[in-house]
Amino acid sequence: MASVSVRMPGGSKITIPHYPIDMIGANERASTFTKRSIKKESKLDALYTAITMTDLTTLEGADTPGKVEQLCGKAIHPVPDQFMQELQRLAPSRTIRPIPHVGAICVYPEQVPIAARCLEGSGVELASVATAFPAGQLPLDIKLRDVKRAVKFGATEIDMVIDRGAFLRGDFQKVFDEIVAVKDVCEDNAHLKVILETGELKTYDNVRLASWMAMEAGADFIKTSTGKVAPAATMPVTLIMLQAIWDYYQETGIKIGMKPAGGIRTAKQAVHYLVMVNEVLGSDWLHPTMFRFGASSLLNDLLRQIFKQYSGQYYYDDIFSLD
Amino acid sequence: MTKKKTDKKKVAKKKTAKKATKKVAKKTTKKMTKSSTKKKSVKGLVFDYDPAPESSAIITFKKKYDLFIGGKFVAPESGKYMTSINPATTESLARFAVASEKDVDTAVKAARKAYQTSWSKLSGAERGKYLYRIARILQERAREFAVLETMDGGKPIKESRDVDIPLAAAHFFYYAGWADKLEYAFPGKKVSSIGVCGQIIPWNFPLLMAAWKIAPALAAGNTIVIKPAEQTPLTALLLAEVCQEAELPEGVVNIITGAGETGAAIVNHKDVNKIAFTGSTAVGKLIAKSIAKTNKKLTLELGGKSANIIFEDAALDQAVEGIINGIYFNQGHVCCAGSRLLVEESVRDVVLKKLKKRMSTLRVGNPLDKNTDVGAINSKEQYDQITKMVAAGKKEGGEFYQAECSLPRKGYFHAPSYFAHQSASSLISRVEVFGPVLSISSFRTPDEAITKANDTNYGLAAGIWSEKGSKIHKTAGSLKAGIIWANTYNKFDPTSPFGGYFESGYGREGGLQGLHPYLEIK
Numbered sequence: 106m107a108s109v110s111v112r113m114p115g116g117s118k119i120t121i122p123h124y125p126i127d128m129i130g131a132n133e134r135a136s137t138f139t140k141r142s143i144k145k146e147s148k149l150d151a152l153y154t155a156i157t158m159t160d161l162t163t164l165e166g167a168d169t170p171g172k173v174e175q176l177c178g179k180a181i182h183p184v185p186d187q188f189m190q191e192l193q194r195l196a197p198s199r200t201i202r203p204i205p206h207v208g209a210i211c212v213y214p215e216q217v218p219i220a221a222r223c224l225e226g227s228g229v230e231l232a233s234v235a236t237a238f239p240a241g242q243l244p245l246d247i248k249l250r251d252v253k254r255a256v257k258f259g260a261t262e263i264d265m266v267i268d269r270g271a272f273l274r275g276d277f278q279k280v281f282d283e284i285v286a287v288k289d290v291c292e293d294n295a296h297l298k299v300i301l302e303t304g305e306l307k308t309y310d311n312v313r314l315a316s317w318m319a320m321e322a323g324a325d326f327i328k329t330s331t332g333k334v335a336p337a338a339t340m341p342v343t344l345i346m347l348q349a350i351w352d353y354y355q356e357t358g359i360k361i362g363m364k365p366a367g368g369i370r371t372a373k374q375a376v377h378y379l380v381m382v383n384e385v386l387g388s389d390w391l392h393p394t395m396f397r398f399g400a401s402s403l404l405n406d407l408l409r410q411i412f413k414q415y416s417g418q419y420y421y422d423d424i425f426s427l428d
Numbered sequence: 429m430t431k432k433k434t435d436k437k438k439v440a441k442k443k444t445a446k447k448a449t450k451k452v453a454k455k456t457t458k459k460m461t462k463s464s465t466k467k468k469s470v471k472g473l474v475f476d477y478d479p480a481p482e483s484s485a486i487i488t489f490k491k492k493y494d495l496f497i498g499g500k501f502v503a504p505e506s507g508k509y510m511t512s513i514n515p516a517t518t519e520s521l522a523r524f525a526v527a528s529e530k531d532v533d534t535a536v537k538a539a540r541k542a543y544q545t546s547w548s549k550l551s552g553a554e555r556g557k558y559l560y561r562i563a564r565i566l567q568e569r570a571r572e573f574a575v576l577e578t579m580d581g582g583k584p585i586k587e588s589r590d591v592d593i594p595l596a597a598a599h600f601f602y603y604a605g606w607a608d609k610l611e612y613a614f615p616g617k618k619v620s621s622i623g624v625c626g627q628i629i630p631w632n633f634p635l636l637m638a639a640w641k642i643a644p645a646l647a648a649g650n651t652i653v654i655k656p657a658e659q660t661p662l663t664a665l666l667l668a669e670v671c672q673e674a675e676l677p678e679g680v681v682n683i684i685t686g687a688g689e690t691g692a693a694i695v696n697h698k699d700v701n702k703i704a705f706t707g708s709t710a711v712g713k714l715i716a717k718s719i720a721k722t723n724k725k726l727t728l729e730l731g732g733k734s735a736n737i738i739f740e741d742a743a744l745d746q747a748v749e750g751i752i753n754g755i756y757f758n759q760g761h762v763c764c765a766g767s768r769l770l771v772e773e774s775v776r777d778v779v780l781k782k783l784k785k786r787m788s789t790l791r792v793g794n795p796l797d798k799n800t801d802v803g804a805i806n807s808k809e810q811y812d813q814i815t816k817m818v819a820a821g822k823k824e825g826g827e828f829y830q831a832e833c834s835l836p837r838k839g840y841f842h843a844p845s846y847f848a849h850q851s852a853s854s855l856i857s858r859v860e861v862f863g864p865v866l867s868i869s870s871f872r873t874p875d876e877a878i879t880k881a882n883d884t885n886y887g888l889a890a891g892i893w894s895e896k897g898s899k900i901h902k903t904a905g906s907l908k909a910g911i912i913w914a915n916t917y918n919k920f921d922p923t924s925p926f927g928g929y930f931e932s933g934y935g936r937e938g939g940l941q942g943l944h945p946y947l948e949i950k
Contacts, residue, residue: 124744125741125742125743125895126743126745126746127743127746127895127915129915129916130743130745130746130747130749130750130915130916131743131745131746133749134745134746134749140586140590140798141477141798141799142477142480142798142799143477143478143480144477144478144479144480145478146478147475147476147477147478148478150473150475151473151475154473348745351785355781379473379475380475380477383475384789387472388471388472388473388474388475389470389472390472391472391473391474391475392470392471392472392473394470395470395472
């Protein structure tokens with residue numbers, strides 16, 4: 106793949122540089138982060154930070170206001186008070202840090218109004234997928250209406266999908282224009298996360314190109330996956346995107362955020378991701394405004410491991426609500 | 429990275445700046461929770477990993493270690509002992525015997541007896557059985573070996589655990605497979621063993637080098653007298669226990685310890701049929717001289733100043749990993765280390781920038797900590813040698829860069845470093861440092877890269893980084909080096925032959941070629 110040129114809305118051309126990735130080397134590098142051994146306080150730090158970075162997600166056809174209410178409750182208060190009391194009883198000498206709320210909840214536009222009501226004043230962000238999620242196979246005007254509705258209903262973050270069909274057939278201008286158009290709609294009201302759906306782009310060279318294109322087009326975050334395609338987020342794909350973010354920062358001084366989504370289920374995985382962010386981008390990105398996990402079952406494992414880290418033992422799982 | 433239009437950059441920056449102010453104004457009126465704004469400078473988690481040391485409780489040190497001769501541990505005739513030091517703490521670990529000329533003679537006699545009475549009479553399949561057994565025991569006791577290797581030599585536990593010990597076992601497995609297939613290894617030829625082999629190994633990969641030497645020798649039907657380096661004798665002595673556990677016939681493997689004099693006694697012993705040496709070029713030359721008038725076979729695996737060539741069309745992030753792995757793996761104590769970085773001028777600055785960033789994430793410190801990337805320099809002598817060369821290198825000018833990291837107060841530690849902008853005739857560009865010190869220079873064309881890479885008295889290894897296959901093949905074909913890696917570095921496998929040209933020595937270890945030196949092929 107060579108460099109790609111796209112036109113900005115003003116007519117000026119920009120070049121997305123060709124930046125080859127060696128797959129074997131990238132996979133190898135990504136696996137080194139999983140070998141870090143994170144213990145004691147540093148582990149607790151990571152587990153707590155991961156909670157604040159979690160985009161608690163439900164994206165089902167069966168989603169209902171009831172389900173979303175429950176999710177919002179969990180997002181604001183991940184555990185009942187009983188948890189903290191029990192933990193203090195088991196670890197009397199420790200100062201137990203309060204469990205923070207999660208970063209955001211992530212729902213379909215239809216569920217945004219109810220979520221907005223539930224989250225009001227909580228500090229939890231409200232992300233909505235949009236642009237004909239997950240396939241992105243609808244005309245631009247409908248995608249934009251999708252975004253506008255979500256924003257109007259109160260979404261503070263928009264998770265858009267790129268048109269992978271256009272990308273794979275080489276129509277990069279279309280991909281670029283759509284991101285620019287969505288950004289325009291979001292501009293002052295919502296943060297824009299651009300989902301590349303790396304499981305469909307397949308090659309790391311594609312992932313790099315799509316990442317750069319999204320950043321140039323105005324993404325605040327780049328995000329791996331919809332969660333509807335396997336594989337979803339992987340360590341190597343996230344590494345490629347983090348390195349693109351670093352290079353983009355070096356060139357422009359602009360810090361773009363990152364969100365791996367799908368497939369991150371355990372606290373251990375989350376800690377590996379944080380190690381990777383730490384070593385590729387550094388401390389500035391270890392903050393919910395710069396890094397998020399798109400996940401649903403991750404939260405309970407984070408809580409389980411926090412419990413274990415303080416008390417030295419696991420607790421019965423039923424103490425944690427399912428959602 | 430190629431140039432980007434700067435006007436777009438400005439636009440983007442302006443846009444974000446404008447947006448940020450707007451956002452602040454809007455935030456107060458917004459009913460929803462405030463949108464996370466990355467334009468505000470936020471303080472992220474300072475993620476310092478807590479210590480995660482591997483426990484050393486698994487190791488029980490003997491009061492003193494004797495010589496392993498004829499299947500038993502025997503006290504040295506000399507009565508002399510030396511001390512092995514943990515270079516990360518400078519504490520003494522154990523005392524080990526110094527073999528005198530007479531002890532060497534006893535060991536060679538034991539090897540000869542074993543060769544004549546048992547080992548050469550066994551079928552290949554039987555010999556293979558013992559080698560498989562050793563390999564399995566190594567795997568079973570891997571953690572013990574890894575911890576001991578790290579304590580004795582200072583290398584990070586993640587390397588001894590993930591590289592040294594598994595590879596050592598893999599070598600035994602691999603050559604075990606050849607033991608009963610020697611006649612198929614060299615079709616149409618008649619092969620036979622050669623007798624007693626004297627083997628002298630270095631301190632940088634103590635157990636792995638022992639495996640490289642012992643496994644092919646035994647598979648081919650020889651018996652051996654092996655001497656580990658005096659800096660790192662302990663895993664070889666633990667391997668002696670493994671030989672006992674595997675019920676290897678007495679005298680097939682004799683492991684004797686000592687310094688240079690012991691080595692010389694092995695080299696000069698009349699009843700040794702073959703010498704295999706891995707170590708410095710200076711000692712290698714001495715050995716070659718003393719063997720010149722004898723009938724002994726000889727293989728030498730010596731030093732190197734290997735070129736790691738990065739072309740502008742390389743996958744740069746992965747190439748940077750290759751630089752790091754090439755020179756900072758095992759503190760740079762690697763004979764095939766990619767100690768000369770040649771980078772195409774058009775990507776030189778971006779590669780150096782990325783390299784510096786990557787070096788800042790290397791964790792230097794306690795080798796037993798599972799998060800340590802760069803451990804201790806192997807010995808005080810080596811530490812002094814490295815610092816002396818770095819001081820001399822600084823005097824020659826150019827740019828010297830050292831990773832910012834805090835080093836432990838005790839022990840011999842050296843921060844990962846590089847020299848750039850030095851002339852090709854400078855000390856660091858030409859002489860092997862055998863430490864975490866890289867020499868960086870640039871080139872303009874592929875031809876120049878090849879000329880520069882070959883401009884050395886060594887010829888052990890080279891790395892080529894390019895996404896263009898034809899360029900890789902053309903370059904590889906023109907390099908005078910025994911091992912050439914493409915888009916990777918420091919990858920070892922028992923099936924792949926290893927060895928050098930010129931002052932890097934002769935003979936190959938590993939693979940089918942690694943059987944050659946241990947066989948009479950008619």
